[in-house]
Amino acid sequence: MPDSNQDHLTGSGGSGCAIIGAGPAGLTAGLYAARAGYTVALLERLAPGGQAATTWRVDNYPGVPQVNGAELVQKMADQALGFGVGLRSEDVMRIEPGPVHRIVTSSGSLQARAVILASGASHRHLQIPGEEKLQGAACPIAPPATELFSGTCPWP
Numbered sequence: 001m002p003d004s005n006q007d008h009l010t011g012s013g014g015s016g017c018a019i020i021g022a023g024p025a026g027l028t029a030g031l032y033a034a035r036a037g038y039t040v041a042l043l044e045r046l047a048p049g050g051q052a053a054t055t056w057r058v059d060n061y062p063g064v065p066q067v068n069g070a071e072l073v074q075k076m077a078d079q080a081l082g083f084g085v086g087l088r089s090e091d092v093m094r095i096e097p098g099p100v101h102r103i104v105t106s107s108g109s110l111q112a113r114a115v116i117l118a119s120g121a122s123h124r125h126l127q128i129p130g131e132e133k134l135q136g137a138a139c140p141i142a143p144p145a146t147e148l149f150s151g152t153c154p155w156p
Contacts, residue, residue, distance in 0.1 A: 020103070049074070
């Protein structure tokens with residue numbers, strides 16, 4: 001008998017897709033999969049958006065000049081959810097591969113015919129005193145690329 005906390009994304013036509021990670025790549029994959037007619041579960045351990053959500057200014061997203069990272073990923077999440085993507089706040093513990101994959105999470109499990117890994121990245125920390133206090137502060141490590149290429153960079 002299946003686990004009572006188990007969801008089946010396979011449907012009658014096997015059209016289930018689980019996406020692990022809800023950063024820009026995962027949100028985009030979810031949007032495209034949902035528009036293609038797949039049933040989609042987007043699994044994210046934290047809040048949607050990944051590192052982009054903590055970026056105070058994004059200058060290099062095509063068609064969107066100078067936008068706050070949190071605003072950008074909120075729009076991406078709203079659009080994906082609008083197409084029926086299911087967002088679940090769960091930590092993925094393991095994936096059991098097979099013709100129908102079983103994804104075991106912190107609150108149960110689900111099955112899907114396709115699994116997309118969009119787990120993103122994390123910053124490497126320096127492990128120095130005061131680092132956590134400054135995390136997220138608008139202290140750039142390097143000048144924005146627009147300054148480098150426009151000749152207005154204040155750094156040599």
